[in-house]
Structure formats: structure tokens, C-alpha cells
Amino acid sequence: MNGTTAPSPWLPTAPCTPGRCAAHPDSGTDHAAPxxxxxxxxxxxxxxxxxxxxxxxxxxxxxxxxxxxxxxxVRFWVRAVVRAFGVRVRFEGTAVPAAGPLLVVANHVSWLDIPLLAAVLPGRMVAKAEVRHWPVLGTIAALGGTLFIDRDRLRALPGSVSAMAGVLAAGGRVVVFPEGSTWCGRAGGRFRPAAFQAALDSGADVQPVRIDYRPTGAAAYVGDDPLGASLWRIVTTRRLTAEVRTLTPISGTRFPDRRSLAAAAQRAVAPQQAVAPQRAVAPQRAVFPQRAVANDSANLPFSSVHHRDRSRPASASSSRTPA
Incomplete structure (x- = not known):
């Protein structure tokens, strides 16, 4: 990133950078990766x-x-891709429904998150419109049925939420990284509520997933990290292991709006030691879900490892890396 163009002020940012998070493990938590x-x-x-x-x-x-x-x-192929790059995978957690609508939400660390989720919970990924024109990756995204959204047009957000709700209402799965940016794995971002409105509108459950990597920094794809550098860091790390844990599904009927539903999913996905005390949300009987509107800052679009953008200098923020 050259930093000549300032990012939109409403886009999520992370403090993670390649030098601070990916290349160097934290003392006392990660030992030097073999x-x-x-x-x-x-x-x-x-x-x-x-x-x-x-x-x-x-x-x-x-x-x-x-x-x-x-x-x-497809599931066999994505598992083969991850294994070919030298990454060992452990899938654990609760059983996932074989069929039916499901909004899959996960923390976001690496581009590896995408094939890992496709291996256990295949569904329609959400990505910015520019990804469609990327070499190789754009072709893969299109063939996989990715839902492309225009993040530069805030007024298009309600239509994007409606498209997600339509997939869910038809019995499909939608896969979203609500943090809006990749994080290093030691830190995480707030879950943005927009996608959760689609679950409320369609009556779909939310399936939280926690993704971790050991050693932590090797797989992180953050800041100005080029894809080539990330690939080389992964293939040169011995015993790199990805842990994918499916958690208990969350019913949207227990929450009055998208914000409380997003907060509940974030608490479920957060590391156990990082969960801060929260007031329980009382179940609601008859509540009309909020609709996404163009001027609602809580429904702002999200980037991910599908969504690589320019960012502020490393001292201020990392880039929003693709999903």
C-alpha cells in the first residue's frame, strides 16, 4: 500500500501489521516457529x-x-489445498446441521480461513465487487458463488443485506467475517452487525466458528503483507496447525436486534480468557427486527481476506486484507 489514498472513515481497521504480528511471535506465548x-x-x-x-x-x-x-x-479439494501448503488441520466442536439456512460467522486471521471454512461449512462467501476481477482468486470466488457487494456505495448496503437474506431464506448458507478486517489472532475486532440483520430477516440461526493457528503469527495475513510473502511464511513453517472449532448455534429469536445478536456471536467466538463480563440479554417474544438503512453506521460494509484495501500507515492501522 502506498498510503496516498486515505481509507473511508467508516471502514474497520486493525492495529496488526506484518512486522509486529506475523513475523515475530510474542515472547512467552509463541516460541520461534521451527x-x-x-x-x-x-x-x-x-x-x-x-x-x-x-x-x-x-x-x-x-x-x-x-x-x-x-x-x-469441493470439500475434498479445499482440504487438499490447505494440506498441500503444509498446514495441518484439526476440526472439532459441536455437530453442524447437514442442511438448512445458516449464517456462518468467524474470526478472521488469514486467507487460509476461507478454504478452512469451505471444508467444514461450505456456503456463499461475501466479498467486495473488485474481487471478481482479480486474477485467479476472482475466478475461484465467482465459481464458488461468492456474493459480491459494492462497499464504496453505502446506499447499496440494504440491497446487500437483502441478497444475503434471500440466500438464507432459500435454505442456503452465507459465510461472513464480521470483524471486517484480518487480525493477527492474538487480538480481534468488534463484530459488525449488518450481516446479522440478514439472519433476523430470514429466521436463520447463526453458526459461530473459532479459528486459531499454532504458531499464532505464521498464518496471519495483515497490514501491507503481500500474498507472496504470506505464502512463503506458511510453507517455510514446520508443524503449522489450524484449529477450527464449530460452536453452539445461536437462535436470532432470543435477541431483539442485530447489535445484540452480533455481540452474542462475538462473545461465543472470542477466546475464553478474553471474554469480558456482559449483561445477559433477556429473550424477546415479539420484536420486529431492525432493517438495514443506508445511513445506519452500524450496518457499514465489511472487508476481509476477500477485501484488500489501502490503509493508513502501520503506526495507525493495518489494511483491510481480502477475505
């Missing part, structure tokens, strides 16, 4: 990129298969 040799790293990088390209080449043929078969192949 490094893989250059030869092993090169093999991992080639295998990971090759697996990604193979999936793209086979995508048109896979589109002719029955949906259950196609979904199984």
Missing part, C-alpha cells in the same frame, strides 16, 4: 499452487455433477 528447509518449502509452494490450478481447470466439469457430489468434491 523453519522448514528451502527445498521442502519450494515443494509445498508448488504443490499448493498446483492443487489450486487443478481445481480451477476441473471446475467446469464439476459443474455438471449432481450438487451433493459437487459439494463433496
Amino acid at each position: 523453519a522448514a528447509g528451502a527445498a521442502l518449502a519450494a515443494v509445498r509452494l508448488a504443490a499448493g499452487i498446483g492443487t489450486v490450478l487443478l481445481g480451477i481447470l476441473l471446475a467446469p466439469a464439476a459443474g455438471l455433477l449432481r450438487p451433493p457430489v459437487r459439494a463433496a468434491l
Whole structure:
């Protein structure tokens, strides 16, 4: 990022930067990550990129298969991509409904979050409109049924929320990173409420997911971190492990509005030691959910590892990295 263009003041920002968060572990929490040799790293990088390209080449043929078969192949493919880059994965937590509408929300650390969620909870990802035109990644996003939103037009936000609600109402899943930016994994951001309005409007449950990496800094994709540098850091780290924990689903009927629902999901996803005492929200019987409106700052769009943007200097903020 060259820093010549100031970010929109309503976009979320994180204090995480590559030098402070990704390259150097915190003393006392992470020990120096054991490094893989250059030869092993090169093999991992080639295998990971090759697996990604193979999936793209086979995508048109896979589109002719029955949906259950196609979904199984996609899950196998994304797991193969993560493993090819040398990342071990542990899936744990509560059982997830096999079918039915679900708003999947997770903390956001890395671009690896996307294939990890697709492996356990495949659904329609949310991304900014520019991603559609990105080389390779844009093609993958489009083939995966990504919901593209125009984050530069605040008035388009109600339409984006309606599109998410429509997918949920039809029985589908929508996957969102409500923090709006990637964080290093040691710190996290506030969950933005906009997407939760879609769950209220459609009557869908919210499925919180917690993603962690060990060692913590190796997978973090924050600030001005180039994708190439992130890839190399991952393939050169030995025993990099991703932990994906599915938590108890949250029913929107227990909360009066999107803000309280977002806060409940954030508390569920937060590390246990980081959960601050909160007043319990009393169940509501008949409450009309709030509608997203263009001038509601609480419903501002969110970026993620799909959403890489320019940012302030590192001393002020990190960039909103893609989902």
C-alpha cells in the first residue's frame, strides 16, 4: 500500500501489521516457529499452487455433477489445498446441521480461513465487487458463488443485506467475517452487525466458528503483507496447525436486534480468557427486527481476506486484507 489514498472513515481497521504480528511471535506465548528447509518449502509452494490450478481447470466439469457430489468434491479439494501448503488441520466442536439456512460467522486471521471454512461449512462467501476481477482468486470466488457487494456505495448496503437474506431464506448458507478486517489472532475486532440483520430477516440461526493457528503469527495475513510473502511464511513453517472449532448455534429469536445478536456471536467466538463480563440479554417474544438503512453506521460494509484495501500507515492501522 502506498498510503496516498486515505481509507473511508467508516471502514474497520486493525492495529496488526506484518512486522509486529506475523513475523515475530510474542515472547512467552509463541516460541520461534521451527523453519522448514528451502527445498521442502519450494515443494509445498508448488504443490499448493498446483492443487489450486487443478481445481480451477476441473471446475467446469464439476459443474455438471449432481450438487451433493459437487459439494463433496469441493470439500475434498479445499482440504487438499490447505494440506498441500503444509498446514495441518484439526476440526472439532459441536455437530453442524447437514442442511438448512445458516449464517456462518468467524474470526478472521488469514486467507487460509476461507478454504478452512469451505471444508467444514461450505456456503456463499461475501466479498467486495473488485474481487471478481482479480486474477485467479476472482475466478475461484465467482465459481464458488461468492456474493459480491459494492462497499464504496453505502446506499447499496440494504440491497446487500437483502441478497444475503434471500440466500438464507432459500435454505442456503452465507459465510461472513464480521470483524471486517484480518487480525493477527492474538487480538480481534468488534463484530459488525449488518450481516446479522440478514439472519433476523430470514429466521436463520447463526453458526459461530473459532479459528486459531499454532504458531499464532505464521498464518496471519495483515497490514501491507503481500500474498507472496504470506505464502512463503506458511510453507517455510514446520508443524503449522489450524484449529477450527464449530460452536453452539445461536437462535436470532432470543435477541431483539442485530447489535445484540452480533455481540452474542462475538462473545461465543472470542477466546475464553478474553471474554469480558456482559449483561445477559433477556429473550424477546415479539420484536420486529431492525432493517438495514443506508445511513445506519452500524450496518457499514465489511472487508476481509476477500477485501484488500489501502490503509493508513502501520503506526495507525493495518489494511483491510481480502477475505
